[in-house]
Amino acid sequence: MAFDSLDATFIALADPTRRAILNRLVQGEVSVMDLAEPFAMSQPAISKHLKVLENAGLVSRGRDGQRRPVRAEPAPLREATAWLETYCERLEGNFQRLDALLEEMKATQTKEKRHD
Template sequence: MTPDRLSGILAALADPTRRAILARLAEGETSVTELAEPFDMSMPAVSKHLKVLERAGLIARGRAAQWRPCRLEAGPLREVSDWLDHYRRFWDESLDRLEDYLQALQKGDPDATPN
């Protein structure tokens, strides 16, 4: 994944409204009107959020007569998860070292030192 693509995905995910839209789409395809219902904003504002999500590749919009369905495209979320895995390993290793240190302290090991 290119850094610019990752930046676009993360920027799209930074907004709570867009995250809520994605959460709703995780339940299944729905119309723009239905997506807009829980939000206290105009349809043009919702459309702007959808455009950001679409540019990031997180949703796809279709057209079926008068119905404009939206659906989740989860591939970019996998890309973000893969990128985060490196940092997840770092924190897991750090927490494992902390756990070892705390166990040594609890056992009364006078030579216990944090790693």
């Protein structure tokens, strides 16, 4: 994943309104009007949020006659998850090495106290 698309994904997810929009879209595609309904903001404001999500590839708009349904697109989330998992694995490895070192130090101190 290019950093530009990763950046766009995290920027899009940084806003709670956009996360709420994605949460709604997980249930299925909806029109912009239906999507805007539960939010205390105008439809143009929702459209701006959708544009950010769309630029990040997190949503797409279709055409169904007069309707332009919006749907969630999972690929950028999968890519961001894979990126995050890489760091989680590295950090977990660091913590395991630290735990092993601390156990070794503890065992050494215990041996030294016995010899005193």
